[in-house]
Amino acid sequence: MHQLALNLAVMKKELASDYVLILRLHPLEQKEVDRTIFRDPFIIDGSKWENVNELLLITDLLITDYSSIPFEFALLKRPMIFFPYDLHHYEKSRGLRENYTDMVPGPIASSTQELVHMIKEHRFDEQKTAQFSEYWNQYSKGQSSRRVVDYLFDCLSK
Template sequence: IRKGSDLVQVWHAVGAFKTFGYSRLGKPGGPSANSLSHRNYTKAIVSSHNVARHYAEGFGLREDQVIATGIPRTDMFFDQPFIEEAKARIYEEYPIFKQKKVIMFAPTFRGNGAKSAYYDFDQLDLDALYEALHEEYVFVLKLHPFIRRRMEIPEVYADFFLDLTDHREINELLFVSDILITDYSSTCFEFSLLNRPMLFFAYDLEDYISKRDFYYDFEEFVPGPIVKTSEELIERIKNKDFEMHNVKAFAEYFFEHQDGKSSARFVDQILLGEKK
């Protein structure tokens, strides 16, 4: 990096959830102690000062180098004309989304990285999910881009299970989603801005903690019920049992600014160097 230049890490996730970077020293897939990864950042941005210490640890920065500007790509959640235009495009392409409620299934991958990434689709009972939910819902899959092998959807269920993994912008799909099912994905942070229900399908929680771990106690942290089987998923959805009381507080903790002006703060505080 040239003298006087900054290299700012804007990252691809919001909040702080599963550990990353140097927080993973000694864990499978984590960096070695002398790794050069992340070593040349001069600043990083975060959604809230509450998570600054975790990003400082993960990137090997001082905490004062981590700045809570908010995350620019979340500005769209406060731009109503943009939301309406995005929804109109999606409804035109998928008219069934206007006829039925949308369940968004967006899990993260298993494995140590892009080369070994996978998801255990056998954990989903497609027959049971279809029989219980197809009259009222559609079930949209948005898989992590590392996952190469897709779920095989039987033709008879093609009007219920829709694989939209290749849709470029997950946040646009969140706008039309009534329920989010995820696990250890940071998608839950963005979805909390919509104040809609979430379920956490964490069938392998103990194993995931031992291999990856989190910055917070997962069971106390997530803003929705943890379920481990398709039967529990169905029961929660049918009974509309989502524990919504946690969602707003979750969003307030992880989003210091909820005003759609994070891009402006990034320009002012990072590019122009103005003080907060």
């Protein structure tokens, strides 16, 4: 069985009175992780949801690693913590398009304890998240359908 990098026991002890953890595993990890962790009411299996956007709407704080999910989540202008537990290995084996530490719009935790501390302190740079969202989502303003229709009508009228 694959061991998660997060210490869920520590997270439960420190956070369960105020939070629940929706854990959405990468599809490649879903079969590798001991599914009994989802018997604990503190941990909800977010992998069951087909549409991740439904989960994002109910998420107050996103914890992620290298996923593309921050790009969508930034539209909600909510805080994010990044937990690249194997950053050096990931950079060497898979590579990253940008410098990870420069790109992410939130604090970077290197351990579960550090992550818990960041959650409890709740110090996030909302302006940095807004700038990240503006940069990466400049064409995702909720007007895409209207713009496509306008473009098509413009083409047809020529």
